Amino acid sequence: MTAIRFRLNDIDHAEDVAPRLSLADLLRERHNLTATHLGCEHGVCGACTVLVDGMPARACLMLAAACDDRQIHSLEGLRDDPIIAALRDSFHRRHAVQCGFCTPGMLISARDLIQRGRAGSEAEIRAGLSGNLCRCTGYTNIVSAIAEAAQSVGAQGKTS
Amino acid sequence: MSAADGTTGSGIGASLLRREDARHLDGRGEFVPDIRMPGTREIAFLRSPHAHARIRSIAAPPGSKGRVFTAADLPRIKPIRVVTQAAGAKSPPWPPLATDKVRYVGEAIAVCVAPTRGEAEDLANSIEVDYEVLEAAVDAPLVWRGSRHLIHESWGDNLYLERTIEGGDIEAAARAAEVTVTREYRMNRQSGAPLEGRAVLAYRDHRLDEVVVYASTQTPHTVRVALGEILDIEQRRIRVVAPDVGGGFGPKARLYPEEIILAALALELDHPVRWVEDRTEHLLTCAHTRDHHYKVTAYADRQGKVLGVDCEIIVDAGAYGLWPQGPYQEANMAGRTLPGPYTIPNYRARTYTVATNKTPLGPYRGVGRPGACFAIERTIDEVARAVGRDPVEVRIENMIPAGAMPYTSIAGMRYDTGDYPASVRLCAELLDMPAIRARQKQGEADGRLVGIGFASFTEQTAHGAAEFASRGASIIPGFESCTARILPDGSLVLMVGIQSHGQGLETTLSQIACHELGIDPSHISVRHGDTESTAFGFGTFASRSMVMSGGAVARASRMLRDKLCRIGAHLLQCDPAEARCEGGAVHGPQGSVTIAEIAKVAHLRMDGLPPGVDPLLDMTATYEPQISTGVFSYATHGAIVMVDPETGFIELIDFAVAEDCGTMVNPMIVEGQIRGGVVQGIGTALYEEIPYDAQGQPLAVTFADYLMPGAAELPAIKIGHMHTPASATEYGMKGMGEGGAVAPPAAIANAVRDALAAIGAEINETPLTPARVLAAIKKVQQAAKA
Amino acid sequence: MKPAAFDYARPRSLSEALELLARPNIEARVIAGGQSLVAMMNLRVASPGLLVDIARLPDLGSVTEEDSTVFYGACVTHAMIEDRIGPDPSGGLMPKVAETLAYRAVRNRGTIGGSLALADPAAEWPCVLAALDATAIIEGWNGKKAVACKDFVTGIYETRLAAGEILAAIWVPKLSPTARWGYVKLARKTGEFALSLAVAVRDPARGYARVVLGATDGPPLILDATSRLCARGMPAAAATREAIAADLARAGDRQFDAFRHSLHATAALRALTQATQATA
DSSP, X not given: OEEEEEEXXXXXXXXXXXXXXXXXXXXXXXXXXXTSOOSOSXXXXXXXEEEETTEEEETTTSBGGGGTTOEEEOGGGGTTOHHHHHHHHHHHHTTOOSSOSSHHHHHHHHHHHHHTTOOSSHHHHHHHTTXXXXXXXXXXXXXXXXXXXXXXXXXXXXXX | OOBTTSOOOOSTTOOBOXXXXXXXXXXXXXXXXXXXXXXXXXXXXXXXXXXXXXXXEEEOOTTOBTTEEOGGGOTTOOOBOOOBOSTTOOOOOBOSSOSSEEOSTTOEEEXXXXXXXXXXXXXXXXXXXXXXXXXXXXXXXXXXXXXXXXSSGGGSSSEEEEEXXXXXXXXXXXXXXXXXXXXXXXXXXXXXXXXXXXXXXXXXXXXXXXXEEEEOOSOHHHXXXXXHHHHTOOGGGEEEEOOBOSOOSSGGGSOOHHHHHHHHHHHHHOSOEEEEOOHHHXXXXXXXXXXXXXXXXXXXXXXXXXXXXXXXXXXXXXXXXOTTTTTHHHHHHHHHHTTTTBOOOOEEEEEEEXXXXXXXXXXXXXXXXXXHHHHHHHHHHHHHHHTTOOXXXXXXXXXXXXXXXXXXXXXXXXXXXXXXXXXXXXXXXXXXXXXXXXXXXXXXXXXXXXXXXXXXXXXXXXXXXXXXXXXTBSSOOOOEEEEEEEOTXXXXXXXXXXXXXXXXXXXXXXXXXXXXHOOXXXXXXXXXXXXXXXXXXXXXXXXXXXXXXXXXXXXXXXXXXXXXXXXXXXXXXXXXXXXXXXTTEEEETTEEEEHHHHHHHHHTOGGGSOTTOOSOEEEEEEEOOSOTTOEEEEXXXXXXXXXXXXXXXXXXXXXXXXXXXXXXXXXXHHHHHHHHHHHHHHHHHHTOOOOBOTTSOBSOOSTTTSOOOOGGGOOOEEEEEEOOOXXXXXXXXXXXXXXXXXSHHHHHHHHHHHHXXXXXXXXXXXXXXXXXXXXXXXXXXXXXXX | OOOOOOEEEOOSSHXXXXXXXXXXXXXXXXXXXXXXXXXXXHTTSOOOSEEEEOTTOGGGSOEEEETTEEEEETTOBHHHHHTTOSOOTTTTHHHHHHHTSSOHHHHTTXXXXXXXXXXXXXXXXXXXXXXXXXXXXXXXTTEEEEEEXXXXXXXXXXXXXXXXXXXXXXEEEOOOTTOEEEEEEXXXXXXXXXXXXXXXXXXXXXXXXXXXXXXXXXXXXXXXXXXXXXXXXXXXHHHHHHHHHHHHHTOTTOOOOHHHHHHHHHHHXXXXXXXXXXXX
């Protein structure tokens, strides 16, 4: 067992974890934070994307043991985030959700694109979403929802 | 809740925003792996590494009793057996845990229980199995007559079913032909690959004396039927729940061995057990899909009018039949759909559904139709090229004109309403065809070649009893049910037998009830997916839910409306004939009473009820469309591609759909279904394939090898609508959920054909990989040299 | 799929890491970003007994420069290179390559050293670093040693790293301001592994030109004849095709099927054309 201290959704934790426990399973099974979904466990589909030290990362490829001294945010910890709020609103109005399984990872990746100023055009957004698979929507509405949220975030000068 | 188009209408035709969104956008979706039961143990399976082998012995590690189970340890589990009335069909027994033989890579041999999934996998890896490896039968066209590699020894061959569909006189057509076009087509095996794999959580509920099975399934009620039969338990003691399901698309509309095994283990061990499949398991053992071979000959006159089509269709159906329908409908559907939207007067389709040592084949968005569409639409294009005419013109000239509807095709499909030629013209307009032709003349600076291609199809939807009976099905999903219940406070619950897994039925069914009852959707809940809370229904598949379940909701709502009016009229002291239900209240000539007030009387103040009217506001209705041969949506898809003739790479630069699904309950959701389906069709066209080697080993079992379209590979999908209501359904609705996936492979292959027209290369196999494109180009270039 | 059990250690220094790797009777492996290794372990294709986590060793995470060389710590992430954190010796080539590598979430954790040390035949960095004439700096019990990146990868997942050694840094010589490069990655999808990869670097002010092919089912393949043509600038198409064909034919034990051969030839030609065009 490895002892780790980490900050999860802005709350400090100290725990012992088996080395082979992934961050995804730490979140889902230990902390009952089930917004982070597992679609492949080899880093391709993006459904498990969370923020590690503020940057998107695959929770399925991150060992919990390697999270010592790190800040982790899952979608549950971003409920008050203004960019996520803008995205929730635009995803809803643009019908960018169908089954919902890709949605948390998609929101976190989209937030990162907007925050880094990489959501300026359809082509840029599409390239930026290469690591988030969706099987239901065909992406058209997801792309326009992100473009819309980027506009509204830009207009309000809100970034966190 | 507001409507996306800014209106406040919430009934039929409103693009009402979805109520499902709130929980998913908040990360509060509840999929099977999200559900917590104290004491749950995790499950992993030992699966066969061989495509075909006898099992001589299985040795579980010492001390693993109670943690490792083989078929011998779970004798209550009977084999799965598809029952079919299709003449001449063979149906193999399928033991959920293998007994003496394994017949495909991934077949389950033992089940392991441990505190964590990692430990369960460790346990599975420590089991020793002694195999006698047998030769695998992998090539369907070669092996169906197969005497050497019998998959099911008692059969004498490897044929599930042979069936010929014919009409008219194909020999006469052959004799009259001025032009004959023969081609072979292949739609390769792939997966439906929803983003959430399968999962099962099973436990015993002692209070209710039930075994509870949470499953990521599209068909909870029929899963319950199967579990009852196979485990020999009365259905009243089984509950199946499909909570949120992360995509289904067809593969989750079948019964799986794992569902049976988990239920049996829950009974045996009396603690909850959970199996969450990983992606490799999914790609190995969830239903495989498509896998068709076609040989098509079209006979035509010198104008390109098709006189007859003769074809042979082979479906590679894998080692076992998936319950309840088995593999039989795939070839049947392909054979009956291949004539397409055309007036082909002479036809023959000889179909063969073949057993191989591969994963069992199941339905996937479109089922047999994408393959059939590929075959006929490529052929129409080749007929046009053979007579030197534009494929768009030849297509239109062969089509059933609007004035001929209803029209029964030569394969016996009764097309109800529609204007097929108009869809072709609309699609060409959406893609600005003249501009593409001009661009082709100019050429591209980077040497790539641009091409445009089209494909049209009809989609049989919401078919009922007659259609399934004609397929020999022993379970006939010919109706849907709804219980509509107004609660004492006037709020409404709709309990339905379908299962919404992305289609937005929690929203759209409430729109129908709103239309009938005037209750706003914000006061309506839709319950689905749980055998405990809904009357029997078949689930969501075959593009049926809006028509079937919507029809049931409409009927039950009207029954409620009638009772509301009777009680309301009594409270208003007016003639029931003068009462009308609107805007959440019943109105008479001199006043109104709200539904809430009526509901209070019906439950809490029954002394206020009129004589002869019982308490409660609770109605159950079923629904079947007036024609059970189906109502037909249709569309034409168009694709514009850029092909790099040096690398074979294809870029999709534009895609349009001109479609008609009759009355749309929620246009926003309809468009979402179209786009989602189209992108899956693009996946079939360009990316998705599970190849098998000669030993029966599947070669794409992770997302590193199994490619699916991402946002960067796709254009925005354009959509144009036509509206020809159905005559036989509520409100004129037609099903449409699968259509998007049917035509893209054909449209894209036709576009590539157009792009490479000067070279003369054709690619008649999906996916159109760069390797296949280059090989096709090389073949033509080498033939030219010779 | 969950990995087999293993031990995990996070050393505080490079020497502590080397000590852990030297432990007898246990298969120890270095983990940095883990984007390839953990995926392999999840699939149980790799099952080391001990993971030695070097991702946050202070010496390994920065990009610095001195004179004509930029020094990358092995644990510099692909995202850092994409975002141009620190000096860029490559005139934009390395940031461009980083941008095409996998997906942003993977780039945030995956490292240039990890990629080079794993030596996946379709990986980008082994090919690009060979083309830039970079040097791999290896730390071991015997101290430091330098190996040219063009010689570092010796086979599929095989490198000059001996047991117990750690790839600590990569030194990249700076290109002259007048240098040009070409980079062609042929993949069916954005972020996927390449079916063919070609990098051409031409720096006449330093008398340097090299054309390298990756995704060739072996170590990065230096195209000698093509590199000589590249040095001369603006080669004729026919001569270029001949040189590439000759280089591919000389590619030792590698068997290219017709399709891959075609792709490699096309990628090399296009990369060379990019590098020798007189554009700013």
